[in-house]
Amino acid sequence: MLWLERRIVAALAGPDDQRTGGAITEFVDTSFRTMPQHLRAGVVGESILLGAYVRLRRGPNPSPAAIVASMEQWEHHPIGVIRQYARLLSSLVIFPQQEIVDG
Amino acid sequence: MTRTIDTEVLVIGSGAGGAVTAARLAEAGRSVLVVEEGPWFDPDAHEPSSLEEFTARWRHQGACAALGSPGIAFAEGRCVGGSTEINMGLYHRLPAHFAAEWRRKYGIADFDDATLDRYATDIEKTVTVSFLPGEAPASSAVLEHGADALGWKSTEFARVFAYDDKGHGTKQSMSRTMIPKAVAAGAIIQPDCTVLKLNRSGRRVTGATARLGYADGSSELVTLRADQVFVCGGAIQTPTLLQRSGFRHNIGPGLKFHPTVKVAARFSHPYDHDEVPVHRVTEFDPFLTIGGSASRRGHVALAVADAAPSDLDRVLEEWQNVVVYYAAIRSSGSGRVRALPGLRAPLVTYGLTDSDLSRLARGLVHLGEVLLAAGAVELFPSIAGGPIVRSREDLGQWWTALTRSRSNLMTVHLTSTVRMGDASDLTGTDSYGRVWDTDNLRVNDASLLPDAPGVNPQAAVMMIAARNADAFLST
Numbered sequence: 319m320l321w322l323e324r325r326i327v328a329a330l331a332g333p334d335d336q337r338t339g340g341a342i343t344e345f346v347d348t349s350f351r352t353m354p355q356h357l358r359a360g361v362v363g364e365s366i367l368l369g370a371y372v373r374l375r376r377g378p379n380p381s382p383a384a385i386v387a388s389m390e391q392w393e394h395h396p397i398g399v400i401r402q403y404a405r406l407l408s409s410l411v412i413f414p415q416q417e418i419v420d421g
Numbered sequence: 422m423t424r425t426i427d428t429e430v431l432v433i434g435s436g437a438g439g440a441v442t443a444a445r446l447a448e449a450g451r452s453v454l455v456v457e458e459g460p461w462f463d464p465d466a467h468e469p470s471s472l473e474e475f476t477a478r479w480r481h482q483g484a485c486a487a488l489g490s491p492g493i494a495f496a497e498g499r500c501v502g503g504s505t506e507i508n509m510g511l512y513h514r515l516p517a518h519f520a521a522e523w524r525r526k527y528g529i530a531d532f533d534d535a536t537l538d539r540y541a542t543d544i545e546k547t548v549t550v551s552f553l554p555g556e557a558p559a560s561s562a563v564l565e566h567g568a569d570a571l572g573w574k575s576t577e578f579a580r581v582f583a584y585d586d587k588g589h590g591t592k593q594s595m596s597r598t599m600i601p602k603a604v605a606a607g608a609i610i611q612p613d614c615t616v617l618k619l620n621r622s623g624r625r626v627t628g629a630t631a632r633l634g635y636a637d638g639s640s641e642l643v644t645l646r647a648d649q650v651f652v653c654g655g656a657i658q659t660p661t662l663l664q665r666s667g668f669r670h671n672i673g674p675g676l677k678f679h680p681t682v683k684v685a686a687r688f689s690h691p692y693d694h695d696e697v698p699v700h701r702v703t704e705f706d707p708f709l710t711i712g713g714s715a716s717r718r719g720h721v722a723l724a725v726a727d728a729a730p731s732d733l734d735r736v737l738e739e740w741q742n743v744v745v746y747y748a749a750i751r752s753s754g755s756g757r758v759r760a761l762p763g764l765r766a767p768l769v770t771y772g773l774t775d776s777d778l779s780r781l782a783r784g785l786v787h788l789g790e791v792l793l794a795a796g797a798v799e800l801f802p803s804i805a806g807g808p809i810v811r812s813r814e815d816l817g818q819w820w821t822a823l824t825r826s827r828s829n830l831m832t833v834h835l836t837s838t839v840r841m842g843d844a845s846d847l848t849g850t851d852s853y854g855r856v857w858d859t860d861n862l863r864v865n866d867a868s869l870l871p872d873a874p875g876v877n878p879q880a881a882v883m884m885i886a887a888r889n890a891d892a893f894l895s896t
Contacts, residue, residue, distance in 0.1 A: 348476065349484045354766030357486065393730070393805065398826055401805065402492065405727075405829070410484065412726055416737070417472040417719040 319347050320362065322369035323407070326389060329382035330411040338418050345414040346407075364403045368392070423630070423642045428454035428609075431628060431647035433616050433662070436503020437882040438866030439653030440599035441544070445890035447606035454609050455600075456631060456645065458658075459500035461612035464596045469697075470507075470715035478507050487756055487771035493680055494831040495769070497655060501612050502596035504655065505879060508833060509697045509715075510580040510592040512550045513876035514541050515884065516707060523871040527842025530852040531888070540884040547602065548593045548883070549583040553699060560744045561698035561713060563686075567795030573704035578712075580699060581879075590696075614643075619650065619666035619862070626650045626666075626862040649893070651854075653866040653886070656835040657758055660868060661767040663839065663849075663856065664760040670857050671849040676756035677837040677873035678771060680830050681749040682785050682804075682823070683714060685724035686797040691741035692716075698746070702791055707751055707875035709784045711791060714745040721745060727829050728801035729809055736801075746792060748784030749832075751875045752777045758838050773825070781830070782823040789816045803829040834878055839868035841885075847871075853892040854885075865889050 319327070323346070327335070331342040350358060368388075376384045392404035429452035432443045439455060447453045459478070467474035475483050480499035486492045498504035517534050524532040557565070557577065568575035581598075582590040591597070604610060613634035620627045628646040635641070652659050660673040698713025705711075714720065721743045725736045736743060756771030789800050793813050800810040805827040808818050839849035839856075841864075848871075850856050854863040865886045867878055874881050 345472070345476070345482070349482045353481045353484045355764045356761060356766065356768060357484075390730075398490075401826070405805070406484075408726060408730070409723055412722045412733075413475075413719040414472050415719075416722040417717065419718065 319343075319350060320365040320369065322365045322372060323350070325372075325380065325385050326407050327411055329385035330389070330408060331415050332382060334415050334418065341418055342411060342414045346410045349410050360399070361403065361406065364399065368400070368403070423644050425644045425646055426454065427646045428452055429647065430454070430649045430651065431456070431645050432651045432653055433629065434503060434653035434655065434658065434866065435501045435600060435610065436498065436595060436653065436655055436866065437505050437879050438655075438886040439651070440502065440595035440603065441883050441886040442651050442653055442865045442890050443603035443608045444599045444606065445887055446894065447603045447608035449894050452607070453603065454611060454645065454647070455603065456611045456614040456616060457501045458615045459498070459612065461501040461610065462596075464502070464506070464594060469592075470717055470720065472719065474507065481766075485766075487678070487769040489756070489771045489773060490825045491773065491828050491830055493678060493771050493773070495678065495835060496831070496833045497657060497835070501600060501610060502594045504833070505594040506596060508877070508879065510582055510594070511699070511877040512548075512579045512581050512880050515874055515881040516876065519872065519874055523842070526844070527840060527847055527871045528844040528852070529842040529871075531892070532852070536888065537884060540887045541880065544880070544883045544887055548581045548598045550579045551582055551584060552577055552579055554584045554588045557700060558693040558696055558698070560692045560694070560716065561696070561700045563744070563795040564698060564700040564702055564711065564713065564746070564791060567791035568702045568704065570794040571790060573702055573791070575700055575702045575704070577699050578701050616645075616662060619652075619662065620644070621667065624858060624860045626859060649861045649863070651863045651865050653864070656838045656867045657767060657769060659864055659866055660758045660838040661760045663864075668856055668859075668862075671847065672839055673758040674755070675837045675840055676758055676769070676771065676835065677870075678752055678756065678832040679749040679834040679873055679875070680752050680773060680777060680781060681747050681832050682781050682802065682828065682830060683724050683745055683747045684785065684788050684792065684803070685721055685728075685743050685745050685801040686792040687736060687743045687799040687801075688796060689742065689798050691739075692744050694741065694744070698744070702787070705784075705787065709748060709750050709780060709787070710875070711748050711784065711788050712746065714747050716743070716745045724803065725801045727803045727805060728807040732809070746788055748781070748788040750777060750780045750784055751873055755837075773830075778823065778825065778828070781828070782820050785819045785823055786816050789819065805829060834873060836867045836870040836873050836878055839864045840871045841869040842871060854889045863889065863893065
């Protein structure tokens with residue numbers, strides 16, 4: 319996973335991920351590694367561009383709250399691929415997070 | 422020098438098409454090798470629709486989508502038994518009017534009602550098609566009650582389920598039915614074997630080049646040599662392999678989905694979550710079907726997060742009160758599968774039409790009407806940002822809210838990328854699945870269906886696979 323992807327997963331799943339030995343991070347990481355390469359390439363491109371934007375706006379070490387705020391903005395962004403990026407990342411975290419809580 | 426494995430018949434893929442083909446041919450005395458890209462699990466190894474099942478049996482862990490406006494997420498199984506291992510087990514014969522329409526338009530021989538009924542009856546004996554032995558779970562009865570209140574038609578769909586004396590049901594996927602039948606008749610099943618391309622010599626296919634994986638993580642390149650080859654990888658993988666092997670005539674276009682929208686319905690008291698609802702609202706068949714979905718905590722969370730991320734924690738406090746339902750349409754749009762040079766996964770695109778979007782909005786509103794009539798107190802649609810609906814008067818908002826940019830669509834039914842029929846300008850194979858301009862290469866899976874059937878396609882796939890296998894045996 320890239321810098322921004324790790325930050326997003328940590329911000330959305332932090333305590334749950336630590337409690338489960340990184341199971342949520344592992345699920346997201348495996349999803350990225352197994353998804354079709356052309357889709358992954360698109361996600362990588364967005365992670366690099368949005369990661370640069372986040373570093374510029376919020377500094378090299380943004381807080382989890384700042385990352386969550388960025389995600390909320392992107393979920394309603396006028397550009398479709400940015401909305402889809404935010405939805406993909408949050409879906410990849412929410413499903414394992416809730417399944418693990420349930421388990 | 423690669424190792425060579427010889428067989429009379431090579432079946433690539435072990436889902437509803439491949440497993441039926443293998444069982445049929447092996448029982449007729451043919452030497453059959455089935456190669457499956459995914460692993461071979463005990464059917465009871467994973468809880469249905471669980472995180473573990475996603476990781477083990479779903480291709481790409483479920484993270485795959487057709488590109489388009491909007492993109493549409495889709496799911497495929499990747500294990501012995503294919504998508505029959507991950508679906509809900511709903512069983513519905515191919516509606517007769519579609520068979521008649523396809524027969525006329527695509528010139529499909531031996532596709533009359535009597536022939537299809539004979540094969541459907543035969544298949545049903547093996548896979549155990551049944552209804553619930555007792556009362557329907559409350560999550561399923563919701564649809565019946567809602568439809569009754571509105572004066573709409575509804576029904577319980579049959580499933581490929583076997584029930585014990587205590588009423589406990591077990592899904593009769595391919596790994597419980599056709600695969601054991603094929604093995605008992607002498608077929609060899611080779612899991613973890615990815616076919617890279619078919620090998621050709623003029624009009625004949627001599628077999629395939631494949632990569633065979635081992636438990637220690639190593640792999641071996643092998644040559645599979647066969648007299649006859651059946652490609653049964655499903656509507657995405659089959660055209661990809663054929664294109665990669667140089668077959669292109671009507672291979673890949675015409676992809677059909679049943680685009681689906683979902684609603685998470687919150688009730689005032691807890692509901693069951695162990696089984697997927699089996700009732701369907703059939704008032705708007707065949708263009709629109711309303712039913713129930715998997716509703717584990719993770720599914721509920723995903724469904725609510727679409728509409729109202731800020732309400733997620735509140736709703737999850739009583740997540741047992743929430744059940745997820747869907748509306749699926751027959752689409753007038755279509756898509757395409759394209760193999761990409763150097764990449765394993767194909768590019769899948771789908772063009773949703775304006776009338777599809779309108780039909781989906783109508784489906785969403787009707788679904789909302791049923792759920793409110795059955796007692797739901799709060800509805801969360803698969804629309805980014807909602808709106809959440811609490812009364813029938815509010816449902817009208819969904820008509821305008823379901824736009825290309827805000828809708829969140831998915832499908833589990835994929836068909837029609839290598840259509841069959843003697844009208845060669847429209848089809849990729851003849852009436853029995855033989856690829857045009859080849860002598861011994863056949864397709865036998867959901868790719869062959871000329872159009873989406875408006876219902877779960879598994880029954881149609883199995884019936885057609887059996888019919889085509891018999892046609893092959895008679896040549």
